Amino acid sequence: MRVLLAAGLAVAAAVTAATAEIDPEARRSGYDFASPEIRAMQDDDTANPGMLWVLEGETLWARKAGAAVRSCQDCHGDAEASMRGIAARYPALDAVLARPLDLEQRINRCRTENQRAEPLAWESEDLLALTAFVARQSRGLPIAVVAGPELRPFLDLGKELFRQREGQLNLSCSQCHDDNWGKRLAGSVIPQGHPTGYPIYRLEWQSLGSLQRRLRSCMTGVRAEPFDYGAPQGVALELYLMERARGMPMDTPAVLP
Amino acid sequence: MTRRRILLAGVGVVSFAPIARATQAEMAEAIRDLIGEALLAPGKVKLELPSIVENGNTVPLTVSVESPMTEADHVESIHIFNQKNPQPYVAAFHLGPRAGRARVATRIRLADSQRVVAVARLSDGSFWSDNADVIVTLAACTEQ
Amino acid sequence: MARVMINIPPRAKRGEIIEIKTLIQHPMETGYRLDNKGAAIPRDIISRFICSYNGDEVFRAELFPAISANPFIAFSTVATKTGELVFTWIDDNGQIQSEIRQITVE
Numbered sequence A: 001m002r003v004l005l006a007a008g009l010a011v012a013a014a015v016t017a018a019t020a021e022i023d024p025e026a027r028r029s030g031y032d033f034a035s036p037e038i039r040a041m042q043d044d045d046t047a048n049p050g051m052l053w054v055l056e057g058e059t060l061w062a063r064k065a066g067a068a069v070r071s072c073q074d075c076h077g078d079a080e081a082s083m084r085g086i087a088a089r090y091p092a093l094d095a096v097l098a099r100p101l102d103l104e105q106r107i108n109r110c111r112t113e114n115q116r117a118e119p120l121a122w123e124s125e126d127l128l129a130l131t132a133f134v135a136r137q138s139r140g141l142p143i144a145v146v147a148g149p150e151l152r153p154f155l156d157l158g159k160e161l162f163r164q165r166e167g168q169l170n171l172s173c174s175q176c177h178d179d180n181w182g183k184r185l186a187g188s189v190i191p192q193g194h195p196t197g198y199p200i201y202r203l204e205w206q207s208l209g210s211l212q213r214r215l216r217s218c219m220t221g222v223r224a225e226p227f228d229y230g231a232p233q234g235v236a237l238e239l240y241l242m243e244r245a246r247g248m249p250m251d252t253p254a255v256l257p
Numbered sequence B: 001m002t003r004r005r006i007l008l009a010g011v012g013v014v015s016f017a018p019i020a021r022a023t024q025a026e027m028a029e030a031i032r033d034l035i036g037e038a039l040l041a042p043g044k045v046k047l048e049l050p051s052i053v054e055n056g057n058t059v060p061l062t063v064s065v066e067s068p069m070t071e072a073d074h075v076e077s078i079h080i081f082n083q084k085n086p087q088p089y090v091a092a093f094h095l096g097p098r099a100g101r102a103r104v105a106t107r108i109r110l111a112d113s114q115r116v117v118a119v120a121r122l123s124d125g126s127f128w129s130d131n132a133d134v135i136v137t138l139a140a141c142t143e144q
Numbered sequence C: 001m002a003r004v005m006i007n008i009p010p011r012a013k014r015g016e017i018i019e020i021k022t023l024i025q026h027p028m029e030t031g032y033r034l035d036n037k038g039a040a041i042p043r044d045i046i047s048r049f050i051c052s053y054n055g056d057e058v059f060r061a062e063l064f065p066a067i068s069a070n071p072f073i074a075f076s077t078v079a080t081k082t083g084e085l086v087f088t089w090i091d092d093n094g095q096i097q098s099e100i101r102q103i104t105v106e
Helices: A002-017 A036-043 A050-061 A072-076 A103-113 A125-136 A152-163 A173-177 A211-221 A232-244 B003-011 B024-035
Strands: A092-094 A099-101 A200-202 A207-209 B040-042 B045-048 B059-065 B075-082 B089-094 B102-108 B114-122 B127-136 C004-007 C017-024 C046-053 C056-063 C072-078 C083-091 C096-105
Touching (some): A050 A207, A050 C004, A092 A103, A099 A103, A125 A207, A152 A173, A152 A232, A211 A232, B024 B114, B059 B075, B075 B102, C004 C083, C004 C096, C017 C083, C056 C072
Parallel strands (some): B040 B127
Antiparallel strands (some): A092 A099, B059 B102, B075 B089, B114 B127, C004 C017, C017 C072, C046 C083
């Protein structure tokens, strides 16, 4: 009897522990879960608060900076052309550093290496503006992160982190966003967690914010110690999330509750 | 100090003081300050707000008033009040015949589920109103 | 200077009612929030917004802390003559920001 009970419990544990990936056909972006009012706020470029940062980014793009006295525009020209599709491929491998960089890190790498300027602080207005401006050039384009052999270990780490229980609430990302999306947690509908619209204007923040900020916020939500900004685990998780959302169209700057 | 505040202090971030909230009486008083002895009639005004919101930080609001908006007959101002924020006032919009149409949209903050009231003052000195009830749910995972 | 977005048609027919949308980057700090030491973060809001058209005030708003951050205001005005619309935001401390847009009325 006891053996049967133990076996039963083991099976039950195995079933609850195994989290299923979302069927690619069943993937829905945060936009699909948002209320009509929030969608209306996002859809109208003349009323989307995120566009304030995009416009600022456009100004920064043309501003000369650093010891090299160079603007983004000096090397990259017209962003609409040169940055098209770029954000949809990030995080991407930096061959020199032999690890993935997300868009914010890539921008800062350009600043330090090519403009010979100070890197912009995480969540600073300028970094958000530039990231939003660059990401906006991928709007409507499918997410197309290329996870070649060099990125495989980072992708695997990201996937592992996504499935790992953490925090005082002992929850994994997967348990909410793979297994219970569409259901309600307190007053909110649980989304699938696809980063199609980053940086987003989050109503909770009343400001634009990065994916890293959102991930850290989720970790705090389950009472786990959040990764530092730019930590390798954070970038690995971003890489996994973007890969998981491959093919879904970008909609930066998204508006979400 | 409540247990929740102790937990919040540990994370070291912004929190909300237990503030005295405006009451229905304060909202009524604020409206009375505006209209004086005049009668407040329901009608002509249409206040549009979502009936339920996931986050009370940014609630889209549209208010419109039926009016020809001529020199002789127009909306002078529209005033928005609320019931449960710390203050009963939300905004006041001053229009006039140059507006062409009495319709204003904005985004407001609602601290809790509550009633929002819009009062329009017309050029003939009359006051009209509409109200809307909004349920404000709170996000499950807040940053704090 | 806060970042501003103003949406107004560049041209209109005389007598046409045009819709204007404005958005300005501003935290609209209510004065009710506490920092992590328990001190109140001082109130800092835009309290007035004015739109004038060739010098005449055509719209004015008084704003309170209940207006969301990055205040969005959409309103309308009648296209009367070709000229200038001036949009002015004034905060609690009397700081002013003004933006000008041209309109051609046929």
